[in-house]
Amino acid sequence: MSIRERDQQLGLLRAFLTSSRETAPNSLILQGPTSTGKSIVLKQVLDQLPVKFSIIHCDECVSYKILWKKILQSVQLDSGLIQKDELSYDALATTNFQTFIKQMSVFLEDYHYDELHYVVLDRSDQIMDDIEVLFKNFIKLQEVSPLKNLSFIFVTRTIPSCITTSSTPVIIFPSYSGDELIRILGSAPLCRFNVEVEGKVLERFWKQYVKLVVEMYSSYTNNIMVLKLILTRIWPIFVQPIEEGELKPNEFLTLYRRNYKAIGSDYVISSSLDTEWDDEENEHQSSNLPTISKYILISTYIASYSESKSDWTMFSRLKDYHRKKTFRRSTRSSNRVNQRLLDASYFDLERALAILQAIYTIETGSNLHTDIDIMTQVANLSSMKLLLKSNNNDFISAKTKWKINCSFEYVKSLADDLNFPIDHYLTE
Amino acid sequence: MNEEQYMQSQQTAYVLKKSKRQRVDTDGSLISGEAKPYSLNGTPFLQLFKGDEPKEYTALRYSTFQSRKTYQDTKLKSTLSSLTLLSSNDIEAIVANPLGETMDTCVLLSNSSISTSLVFLSQLTTHLTANNNYKVVTINSKESRTMRSTLKAIVKGITGDADSNVQAIENFQKDQLIDLDDFDDFNDDEEDEDEIKTFDRRHPWDLDIAQEWCDLVWKKNGNNIHTSQLRIVLVIEDIESFNLSLLNALLRLLHSYSDRLPLKLIFNVGTNIKTFSQKLSHDVLHMMTFHRFNIEQTDQIINRVVSDLVVPDTLLLDEELAGFILRRFKGSVKNVGDFMNTITYANMTHFFANPLSIIPFLGEEQLMELPTRYLNALKTLPSFRKYISSLVDSANDNSKLKSLLQSDDATRQLLIKSIKSFKIYTHCLKSVFWLFTEVIGKRTFRTGMTHLEIYCKLTSRDSLISKQLVSELLLKLDSITVEDLKDIFAEIEQESHDNDFLHGLFFKLKTHVDFNSLDGFRGSSYAEKMNFKIESRKLVKLFISILSDFLKSNIENPYHITFHELFTLSDVDVVKQNLVPSTKNDIMEALINPEAYLEGSCTGHEVLDRLNNSMEPVISTMFTIYRETTLDLNIYDYYAVFKSSLPKDEIMRDLELILDDESNILESYLSDELRFKYIYQFFNDKNIPTELKWDKLTLTFFLQKCEELVYCGFFKQKLHAKKKAGSLEKAVWKDV
Known part of the structure; x- marks a missing residue:
């Protein structure tokens, strides 16, 4: 799968991330708003490199202990030296950061594992603990610890102030502009008609549809996930006249005029809780209390x-x-x-x-x-x-x-x- | 549903029973000149008519009451269980749904009482855990104050209880989670080191454990997350009380795990949807698909109880009593248990205190043999007097009047007649009620009236009220279509086969309303359509007007029937006093008249009893003074007055008596040895003058009781007083 509108970042990543220990960076930061393609671009680059890597989702870590455990286990697994059944982890031994480093280095020594290994800390700003500590601990880890072959890549929305002055390279993923959004979303139809339509007709219709929706909503959000949600949500209402045979897919403007109100309504951003609430007419009484x-x-x-x-x-x-x-x-x-x-x-x-x-x-x-x-x-x-x-x-x-x-x-x-x-x- | 549990959970207050300790001797003497105790088989009912009531009638009264109560209880039980099962099945269906991108969440709206919903939740849990594929984990805000404790509860819930069917899981638990149970009490914010020592190699709040557990189950059964029936159902008991950021973070975390764990959520919401949805952030809201359930069933249950139990009952609720229940139910207590209690209580007082209460349950032969004592009692009823006076007024049938007054047989005949007419009335009431609730109520969107309300209005003494009810309900039928009308017609026809009242209605409708007459107007042109509309409107109007005329002319209140007192439960005052006592008034009354409560002997010790009885309880004395003072009360004055008001000599004399009786003083009076020692020494010390002893004694009394009064809310300490803390202020909240 190709990634659109991220050629520059792809190039930068390819330049930074190499397969040899000598040229690989100690650490790297990818920064940008949510759903701007950071993780997916990184994953693609890493997949193409002949190196081993582990991806840790920091937002799933309640505390550092969980994070350390996850890093330790996934490095062990991804190194290919240890099978899943043989995994062992001792929470007792890993009580602080120093013991974590010790455990990790014991593993590296025991198995003579000295290949370059990228550790991706995805969503590193969403860990449910002190964010700054995370960055402080891991960003210079290679320099100060015996873990010379581990290189940490941070994927984050914000950079904590404590490391703004560090020399770690930062690759910035800016938000998509409206045109970019239209090109990305319009590339392949996400929805289909219930009725038989030629592939080309669908594609052309989809492009028009995406352009319409993105232009309507891009001033509110340029989060691609939200736009996707909106697109799939309005689709059944929007194309109803076509599916019922009243209109042809090429009569886009007529369709738009007819559905003008539906597209702009609250419905598109409401959750299922709200919609159910609307259905219920007797909700006027706020409470059943005596x-x-x-x-x-x-x-x-x-x-x-x-x-x-x-x-x-x-x-x-x-x-x-x-x-x-x-x-x-x-x-x-x-x-x-x-x-x-x-x-x-x-x-x-x-x-x-x-x-x-x-x-x-x-x-x-x-x-x-x-x-x-x-x-x-x-x-x-x-x-x-x-x-x-x-x-x-x-x-x-x-x-x-x-x-x-x-x-x-x-x-x-x-x-x-x-x-x-x-x-x-x-x-x- | 276990009815007992349900009732217990509904109970939120416990009332101390006001009991005048009066021994009931079985020597056959009258109690308060009214009744004689019944000495057979422990029947708690008394022989009424000053003891003249035949024993078999007393027994009959008791057994009738018992059987009615049993019947009510079983009926309520079945109603409760049928209603719960309904929503439980719906929720189970959602739990069984395949997993999607968003998490399926059942929102249970209870709205009025958390106790009701907790019962529902426990039933739901039992219902769900009956299926081995569902793992139900319940968390609440008290146990889950931090993320770690929450996750720990979840992990523990998933892996914790041994599942005998899955051997692998047991082994897994043995291997990995040996000491999980020891984790109940630790402070999880700091000092993690200590916890881990008791824990075998894992952090107890690690969701990966849950994931591994699921993997094991899937591996064993040879399927994966998408093919397996395994579901983890997370029930949050009190979502309102959760810390908001914690809740949002938790839901985000669970969502990110939702591709690895088969999660389904159940939230119990106590307020309303709007308040609830404001608590969650928007991104979290979009992670979930919500399904709403109104589990607040109290209204439904009461409706069912009214139509299944109250309406078909032989005895009618008196207008006042029904009104009292209705007001109470609407205004303050929405509670099925309470509703049933009131009805049972009314029944009890009726059967306990009214010797005539058995009459409606007697057969015709038994009625003919009714003792004269009963007939004389019947003749004192107001409705009978009214009947006689109406006969006197009409003044054309003196013989009938005479025979009624003189002959028992005539009275018996009248009684049988009125029992019959009352039966006709109840039959009519049942039919009308059915018509309103089942036929009309279902067609009109939300009548907004509970069944109890309809019942109240239908049985009202004021015939205008019931007529107004008819118009009100029928008004809502106005916009009904002809098709619906036909359905109503068919329903009435079906019911009318074995129902005389409805048969009359059906016959009347059949003769006047002709649905076939509309057929002539069916057509396709505009004019024809319009005509059809006009004609069908006319038909609907006709239908409704016939219905309304029929109902208005046939609904009568039961109070015109002679001896209607026999058929109604009317002791509203007794019910009110006993079920809804006024707390403050009761406390005050008890303080003013302590002897009502303290007459009996509770110690079995002569001197102590005398001491107790010779002086009023200290707190009563204090309260009497309190009542006579003004707003502010100097505490020293108060003490002085209090001291002087006590009968010093008597108390001291009795105390001496007690203290002289050295041999059994300890076990008789005080169980606390140390305290006793001091007290004993103090009073026996000859060096201390009696005056000082008295002072100290009264001061302890005073301070202790003063605090009790403050605690009861009669006083409060004056905080802003300039003269230090030297005075008390009367707490003068009005009526509180």
């Missing part, structure tokens, strides 16, 4: 996010007091951080219950009788993790405090369900 539970959540939200000193103005028995209150935004408060962005603060359950009584009476006009049901619901909400209890280590004064554990959006949607003006009660 009414009082919703009120409890709202009042706990208020208790969490407003200070107790303003309670008496907010929940005053004087009915109209709080309604008339307009929100003065003092100059000082504008500098302060929005409360909602902060973590919820803890409150006494009694306070939340008092607020619940107040808002229930104010908004519904009827009194709420405190009974066991309310406590049951608090317990229930807490089991759903919508309310959190504080960890209390003080056994002498065992007063538990509570806080809410849901976002404003969720509480807002509950409030909307109940036609409850929650904004009136939040001091901000």
